[in-house]
Amino acid sequence: MTRRHQNFRNYRQEQRLTQQRVLAAAVFVLLMAVVLMARLFYLQVIEHELYQTKANDNRVMLVTEPPPRGLIYDRNGLVLADNRPIHSLTVIPERVESFPKLKQMLSGIIDISDSEWEDFDSRRKEYRRPYQSLTLKSQLTDEEWAKVSVDLYKLDGVQVEAQLTRYYPYGEAFAHAIGYVGRITSKDLETVDKLAYQGALFIGKTGVEGFYEKTLFGEAGLSKVEVNARGRIMSELERQNPTPGKDLHLYLDARLQQYAYDLLGDYTGSVVAIDPTTGGILALVSKPGYDPNLFVRGISVDDYAALRQSKKLPLFNRALRGGYPPASTIKPFMGLAGLEYGFSSWTERYFAKGYYQINPDGRRYRDWKRTGHGWIDLERSIIESVDTYYYQLANKMGITPIHNFLTRFGFGQTTLLDLSGESHGLLPSNEWKKAKYKEPWYPGDSVNVGIGQGFMVATPLQIASATSALASKGHYFYPRMTRLVGDQPAEFPDGLGDEHDIVLKDQRNWGRMIDAMRKVVTDPHGTARRLQGTDYEIAGKTGTGQVFSLQEDQEYDADSLEKRLHDHALFIGFAPARNPKISVFAIFENGGSSSKPADLTKALFDAYLHDDYPARYDYLKGDKND
């Protein structure tokens, strides 16, 4: 190594140079230390509040505890909607290292379908609070639960959570009355307190479950907790316990409901039974129903498509929304209207031919009996269901009195039943036709309405409710599903009382009309004479509703028609006639003859009035009678 400079090196100068550099470095160190302190000052003093808020947001979490949902009981204390513990497989996505790996590991343990994974993946990618668990598979069977529990330690982020789910023990016959709860959608959240529903698995969608959602839900518990970064709760800062939802006690009689459903057989149709002394709905059947349990944790696409595409429309609530011509079941009301406005009397006689004409040479409105009924009066017009009598009566009255009178029985408006989704049917009027068709009301329109056809459409609930009003001689109670909310009587909306009276000019007409309806059964020519032989009196009225219009002289020939074009078969009735405890409306869609709903009604009366149901319904008996 050459050391050519050695002799000339000025060590003092070099020492000074390096010492200067050390000094410069010291200045640099100080400057940089000031930079650090300035940075800390910025974060800790200037931005302090911002970060304090952030730290609190990190640490404090609001946890809602869903309250146990109120149960729904029938009149005999039978639980129709229950809460059941289930075990669900949940995953905290943040703790999962690799989803393909997890998927592969789980596939060796339990069956998780592709759609369950897809559903999970889409919810995982939505915005949510980190470290919250998401359900991967709900309602594990005991076997699945056991299998997963064994391997749980290997599966990071996977856990089994116990939850309460809704369970409907008695299935499809009750679906349209009780309704169901289903997975909470973002649309549902617009109408409720989002925070309260944070931990909830479902929300009431239809039926009683939907209508009484607020009551059944109760109040969510709310606690402020301190959590660590992995979402584990370290301590509770504040707590408000959940208030359980209130139980509902319905007027519904589970045995009657199931019996009515079964008696409809293979027909589609509806049965509504009401206790005229209270307005309580004893049975509200729409057939076919569906299994409401399918909806509780979100219905699968396949199941939903099957229900939606079924020609029998199982999801359609016929009792509340089915629009049917009331047909001849309207005649007792039409008769009372005639009496009320002086267009008919009990004594006036009428010669009933096989048809009715407004003008000679005009269109012939046919009676169901081609040969006619001969000389009859109002009472016999009910007993034999004389069409021509009501053609002429309606034509004499015109639509306005008909409209006004039937309005008093609730036609053309909702009954205010405590179920949502009720439709108001159609009670036509001059104004309605002008608005709808821009045409005047023709006399022929009245003639059709006279026998409950033409423009008039009513729901089973409306007809049943009007029948109940008739049975109680105008002492009318609004129909009601729910008897007790918790231990308080159910309230009525809009400050309505639970009843209102329909007062006729001559109140004796109630009794006379009921008498006439009694004779529908007891008279040798009564259209429901097949119901004779009971140890109590039945008052009733048959009806067959046209599904399609017959031409003037065309005859109805059931054999040559497809079943779906058969007439609807209807019946209204109540018993015991002089002191009614139950009134029923039944309709068999395309049932042809009204004997089917009449027989059904009698079977219900027998069972209900004698508390004597077939033994196969013992499981629906409940544990309390009141």
Add this chain to the structure above:
Amino acid sequence: MTDSFYRRALSFTNARLWQLVHVDVLLMGSLLLLISGGLFILYSASGQDVAMVERQVFRLVIGLLICVALAQLPPKYMRRASPTLFIFITVLLIGVLLFGVGAKGAQRWLALPGGLRFQPSEIMKIVMPMMIAWYFSDRQLPPNFKQILAVLGLIVLPVLMIAKQPDLGTALLVAVSGIFVLFLAGLGWRYILGAAALAPIAGYTLWQFMHDYQRQRVLTFLNPESDPLGSGWNIIQSKTAIGSGGLYGKGFLEGTQAQLDFLPESHTDFIIAVLAEEFGMLGCGVLVLAYLLVIARGLYIAANAEDNYARLLAGSLTLTFFVYMFVNIGMVSGILPVVGVPLPLVSYGGTSIITIMATFGILMSIQTHKRAR
């Protein structure tokens, strides 16, 4: 602060005795101050894990023993050994690249018989300034252009090898320790300014050499909010911890960010955030002051060292120690990217404690082996 001031301050004890065992009392005192404060923070940061604190104490005691042992070795032997050591460690670095072991895509250790592992890059932090200081020890200062190029060559080779492992933090510190020697040796200001102007190009070149996860760190540093649950989480949480601490802090063991585990790596790289959260800006100020005390004594030793080798080495080691601290606090508080540099002597674990204590051993040796004048 003059030497006589220190002498007077030490009059309560026998200065000669300390001279005899080659311990610089002031440096040792400020180090112990820093270390004990660090253990205090670690207790909180570890979630009151006494066993962890005990392991740290054990490591520090080993470090102190090495420090005192190295202090016995006169600087001239260090100087003579410098080139040999440099070549040896460089060979080991090549070995790491070929046969190294490691985890998470980084290959940093050499496996030794008996299950022990050895990290040559850590030693390079000391050997690099020794080498460069040795290079200048018999050359006239300031360095000429040729010498500068030669020195840069010496620096670049091991740094690239370390960066390739990849271990950006260590590579940076090794590079810096060499460059500091160059600076202290009197590198012309025009070179310094020129280098500053070329920094963007260097930055681009560095980017090309980076692994994806390193690039991710830089991108996250530039915009942590872009990925708040992923790679931005650490920096957001550490800023939140620091900021929420305020001027006086939330109190010992009361930091919610640290105690509830929102703060990641709270006992290692991010430990300063625990201090900042629980003791506020005041606590941080005291810690920074403790560091400055150590650094001040180190620079004093450098300025008063006997020869160029000792001056350059002592100065560079002290400044590297400062860079350690600055980079760590800078990254935790969000003014530098997260490069995985621990807070020296305070962060839990790592071989860094041993090497850092070794550097202070060298400083003590330089201070206590001076011929009496």
